[in-house]
Every structure is written in C-alpha cells, then in structure tokens.
Amino acid sequence: xxxxxxxxxxxxHFGGFTALxxxxxxxxxxxxxxxxxxxxxxxxxxxxxxxxxxRNESGSIVFNGEEVSRLPAYxxxxxxxxxxxxxPRPFRTMSVLENLLVPSAYVAHLxxxxxxxxxxxxxxxxxxxxxxxxPSSALSQVELRKLELARAMAARPKLLISDExxxxxxxxxxxxxxxxxxxxxxxxxxxxxxxxxxxxxxRFSQRVxxxxxxxxxxxxxxxxxxxxxxxxxxxxxA
Amino acid sequence: xxxxxxxxxxxxxxxxxxxxxxxDYFFYAAFVVLQFVVLATAWNILGGYAGYVNFGAGAxxxxxxxxxxxxFKSIGAPLAVQIVAGAAVxxxxxxxxxxxxxxxxxxxxxxxxxxxxxxxxxxxINWRYVGGATGLxxxxxxxxxxxxYTRMLFVVMAIVAxxxxxxxxxxxxxxxxxxxxxxxxxxxxxxCSGVPTLxxxxxxxxxxxALMGAAGAPMPMYLAFIEPASSFSLNYSVxxxxxxxxxxxxxxxxxxxxxxxxxxxxQVVTVxxxxxxxxxxxxxxxxxxVVAAPDGVLGLFKRWLRSSR
Numbered sequence: 001x002x003x004x005x006x007x008x009x010x011x012x013h014f015g016g017f018t019a020l021x022x023x024x025x026x027x028x029x030x031x032x033x034x035x036x037x038x039x040x041x042x043x044x045x046x047x048x049x050x051x052x053x054x055r056n057e058s059g060s061i062v063f064n065g066e067e068v069s070r071l072p073a074y075x076x077x078x079x080x081x082x083x084x085x086x087x088p089r090p091f092r093t094m095s096v097l098e099n100l101l102v103p104s105a106y107v108a109h110l111x112x113x114x115x116x117x118x119x120x121x122x123x124x125x126x127x128x129x130x131x132x133x134x135p136s137s138a139l140s141q142v143e144l145r146k147l148e149l150a151r152a153m154a155a156r157p158k159l160l161i162s163d164e165x166x167x168x169x170x171x172x173x174x175x176x177x178x179x180x181x182x183x184x185x186x187x188x189x190x191x192x193x194x195x196x197x198x199x200x201x202x203r204f205s206q207r208v209x210x211x212x213x214x215x216x217x218x219x220x221x222x223x224x225x226x227x228x229x230x231x232x233x234x235x236x237x238a
Numbered sequence: 239x240x241x242x243x244x245x246x247x248x249x250x251x252x253x254x255x256x257x258x259x260x261x262d263y264f265f266y267a268a269f270v271v272l273q274f275v276v277l278a279t280a281w282n283i284l285g286g287y288a289g290y291v292n293f294g295a296g297a298x299x300x301x302x303x304x305x306x307x308x309x310f311k312s313i314g315a316p317l318a319v320q321i322v323a324g325a326a327v328x329x330x331x332x333x334x335x336x337x338x339x340x341x342x343x344x345x346x347x348x349x350x351x352x353x354x355x356x357x358x359x360x361x362x363i364n365w366r367y368v369g370g371a372t373g374l375x376x377x378x379x380x381x382x383x384x385x386x387y388t389r390m391l392f393v394v395m396a397i398v399a400x401x402x403x404x405x406x407x408x409x410x411x412x413x414x415x416x417x418x419x420x421x422x423x424x425x426x427x428x429x430c431s432g433v434p435t436l437x438x439x440x441x442x443x444x445x446x447x448a449l450m451g452a453a454g455a456p457m458p459m460y461l462a463f464i465e466p467a468s469s470f471s472l473n474y475s476v477x478x479x480x481x482x483x484x485x486x487x488x489x490x491x492x493x494x495x496x497x498x499x500x501x502x503x504x505q506v507v508t509v510x511x512x513x514x515x516x517x518x519x520x521x522x523x524x525x526x527x528v529v530a531a532p533d534g535v536l537g538l539f540k541r542w543l544r545s546s547r
Binding site: 051052053072073074077078082083085089090091092093094098101102103105106107151152154155 | 413416417420422427428430431432433434488
C-alpha cells in the first residue's frame with residue numbers, strides 16, 4: 001500500500017505547552033485509520049495541522065506525493081483533504097443543499113446544474129435527502145453531524161478526516177454513521193477516524209494509533225491496542 | 239433581462255426628470271439620497287455579505303472626495319475622471335487596509351477602520367494644498383448639459399448608483415457571493431470547503447472601497463467646497479452601516495431600500511425641522527430595527543409573505 005499521507009516528525013507548541021512532539025505517521029491509500037487518545041492528547045491538533053487550520057512548527061506533511069504543510073487550508077482541501085468539525089459548523093444562513101454547493105463551486109468547480117445533482121446524490125447516500133431544502137439552522141444534532149460529512153464529501157476528497165462525528169449520539173445513530181463511513185471507504189476514500197466511542201473505532205479501523213500528551217504511545221491492530229498496557233494506563237491511569 | 243430593463247428605465251427617468259422644469263432644490267436633495275444609496279450598497283458588499291463591519295466608510299468617502307479635489311486643482315480634470323480616480327484611490331485604500339487587518343478575524347477589522355478615519359482626517363487637516371482645516375473653495379466649470387450643475391450631478395450620481403447596485407448584484411449572484419456568505423457563517427468551515435477566504439475578503443474590501451470612493455468623488459463639485467470635518471463626518475460612517483441594517487443585508491435591494499428610506503426621511507427632516515436631528519433619526523430607527531426586525535425591511539417583508547400565504 002502506497003502512503004497517501006506521510007506525517008514526519010511534526011511538532012506543535014502552544015506557548016510552553018507541547019501539543020505534538022515529533023509525531024510520525026503513514027496512512028495508506030484506501031485505509032481505515034483510527035486515531036485515539038485521552039482528552040488533550042493532541043488528536044485534533046494533529047488533524048488541524050494536516051487540514052491546514054494550524055501550521056506545524058517543524059516536520060513535514062506529504063500528501064499524495066506533495067509537501068502540503070505550508071499550503072493554506074483551502075488549497076489542501078482542493079488537493080483532496082477534507083474534514084468534518086468536532087463541533088458542527090454549518091453555513092447556518094444556507095439550506096442543507098446550499099451548504100454542499102460551497103465546496104462544489106470552490107473545489108470541484110462544477111456548474112450549478114451538475115453541482116446540485118452531485119449534492120443531492122451525496123445527501124441521498126448520507127440520508128439527508130429529505131432535508132435538502134431545510135435551513136441548516138433547523139437541523140438536529142445527528143443531522144448536523146451528517147451535514148458535516150456531506151459537505152466534506154462534496155469536496156470530492158481522497159482523504160476524509162472525521163473528527164468525533166459520533167460524540168453524543170445514541171447507539172442506533174452511531175450504527176448509522178458507521179454504515180455511512182464504511183460505504184464511503186468502499187467507494188475508495190481513505191478515512192481517518194478520531195473517536196472516543198471505542199467500539200466504533202475498534203470496529204471501523206484496520207489500524208489504530210493512540211496519542212498521549214502529544215506522542216504516539218502505541219500503534220497496531222484494534223485487538224492489540226486494547227491489550228496494550230500503555231494505552232490502558234493513558235486511559236485508566238495508574 | 240428584467241433587471242437591465244429596469245436599470246435602463248430608471249436611467250431614462252433620471253434624465254427626463256433632470257430636463258423637467260422642477261425646482262432645483264429637488265435635485266440638491268435627491269443627489270444626497272442617491273449618494274447614500276451608493277454608500278450603503280458599497281458597505282454591504284463587505285459588511286453584509288461577508289460580515290466584516292467597516293466603521294470607516296467616512297474615510298473611504300472622503301478619500302474619494304479629496305482625490306477629486308487634487309485632480310481638479312492640479313490639472314482641472316473633468317468630473318468623470320475625478321470619479322474614476324476617486325474610486326481607484328479608495329480601492330487601493332481598501333486593499334491596503336484589508337491586507338493589514340483582514341488576516342485577523344472579528345472585531346480587529348472594525349477597529350482598524352475607525353483608526354484609518356482618524357489618521358486620514360489628521361493628514362488632510364495638515365495638508366495645505368487641499369485647504370487644510372479651513373477648507374478650499376472650488377469654482378465649478380460651466381455646465382453644458384441639463385442647464386444647472388446640480389441637475390447634471392443628479393444624473394451623474396444616478397448613473398453611479400445604478401452601477402454600484404449592479405456590481406453588488408453581480409457579486410451576490412456569482413460564486414463570489416456564495417463564498418462571502420460562507421465566510422460570514424463560519425470562516426474556518428469556509429476555508430476547509432476550499433474557499434480562499436483571505437482573497438475573497440480582500441476582493442470585497444477593495445470593491446467596497448472603490449464604490450465608497452465613487453460616492454464621495456462628486457461631493458466637492460456638489461458643494462463647490464471641501465473641508466475635512468464634514469468630509470470625514472461620522473454621519474457617513476454611521477449611515478453606511480445603518481442603512482443596510484435597516485433595509486436588510488442579505489440581498490442587494492436591502493441597502494437600496496434602507497438608503498432611500500433613511501436618506502429621504504433625513505432630507506425631509508432637514509427641511510421641516512432641523513439638520514441637527516438627522517443623526518437622531520438614524521439612531522432611533524437603528525435601535526427599533528435591531529430590536530424588532532433584525533433582518534431589516536427585507537426580513538419584515540419575507541415574514542409578511544409567509545404569513546399571508
């Protein structure tokens with residue numbers, strides 16, 4: 001498997017606080033990758049550095065054979081890195097459909113007719129078809145999470161980063177989101193899942209990395225991760 | 239098509255009215271109303287669509303006016319050249335201010351625009367060539383069309399207003415408008431949806447500045463006079479912001495409605511009561527609208543449409 005995303009020795013500090021210390025990771029094309037770790041361990045900081053919301057201070061991030069760590073976020077999105085936000089950030093004055101038309105216009109450069117067809121198709125796959133013309137400010141929590149994924153999909157990504165898409169959802173809703181993510185992966189999209197809901201990450205991921213205090217403490221298959229004493233210590237203490 | 243037909247019709251109407259044997263005062267007042275249509279429309283491109291509040295409309299307006307004065311005094315440039323140059327210099331100002339402040343999100347841009355007003359006003363007060371603090375009398379050239387200078391200026395301002403509204407409409411309906419809306423709703427999500435946020439904000443700030451400059455450029459010829467205090471008047475900055483808010487910021491027609499409504503009331507009040515009460519009118523209406531109709535006249539209209547269905 002060729003590496004789609006190669007993160008090498010990436011560091012990030014906030015003042016005196018080390019959020020990421022020399023993190024290195026390789027993620028293969030088509031992989032389902034899980035990123036776990038306790039609160040404040042640097043998961044979101046890492047993906048902010050990958051998506052361009054933050055700049056890493058040292059190290060390199062190579063995506064699809066190109067160094068991207070100095071590119072602005074919108075260029076990275078155009079190169080194929082899309083993300084959802086942990087706290088949904090819909091374009092709240094727009095309808096659900098219009099939300100998807102933003103990336104269609106700016107990333108895929110689609111004509112209005114094609115963009116709308118693509119948007120409706122994505123909404124159908126994600127189960128928001130009947131909400132297409134609803135104002136996004138009127139959506140429920142689970143619908144907002146789906147909208148985050150749908151909008152990311154409208155950018156036609158090669159790599160999709162799902163940042164705690166399932167936090168606070170019920171068991172049935174988690175199942176539904178998992179099914180959507182599996183289907184997207186089937187369609188050839190590499191997925192990084194950041195999640196606190198363990199059964200979800202463990203079931204979804206082929207490979208899992210656990211971060212603690214900005215360092216990778218363990219990497220392996222889901223089964224080996226849960227057995228790892230360092231991981232247990234990071235999560236449970238003692 | 240319907241839009242351009244209306245533009246042509248309004249233009250013909252302006253010319254016909256200017257040729258009619260009306261009292262000259264009508265044109266004197268109508269010029270000011272149209273000037274505010276331009277100013278409000280210009281403000282809304284950045285403030286309404288992208289959500290970046292410019293408190294310094296007065297500075298852009300005045301720089302347009304002073305550019306016109308410099309050109310007129312130095313080379314006796316005709317009015318059209320004054321307007322184009324005023325727009326160009328204000329566009330540069332918009333680009334510069336934007337470049338310095340639009341990287342920062344939120345309130346910083348608003349604060350910077352206030353600062354720009356003070357800096358530029360102080361510079362003009364100390365610049366002898368354009369009259370300094372006491373101001374400069376200008377002698378209008380003779381006018382060939384429409385009989386009086388005021389009538390001619392009215393037609394010119396009508397053209398500028400129609401052009402400004404057409405620009406705002408184009409921006410709103412194009413992909414740029416969609417990007418600006420995305421920026422207003424969530425800048426981070428916009429960036430992650432492929433929107434080049436800084437470029438779009440700079441573009442909006444430049445266009446907005448240019449149109450404000452175009453609104454200000456005919457002012458010296460209108461008054462046959464220029465001086466800093468009235469050119470940089472807070473009234474322009476407040477009106478430019480209040481009129482779109484009262485009309486509605488979501489659509490290009492909003493600032494037009496707001497400006498027509500407010501500026502007309504101001505003109506009537508100036509004649510019937512006193513010019514001093516103008517600012518009070520704006521203040522009271524702004525408070526009423528922010529509390530009772532945050533989406534402006536447009537919002538009220540939409541609500542009424544929905545309830546009557």
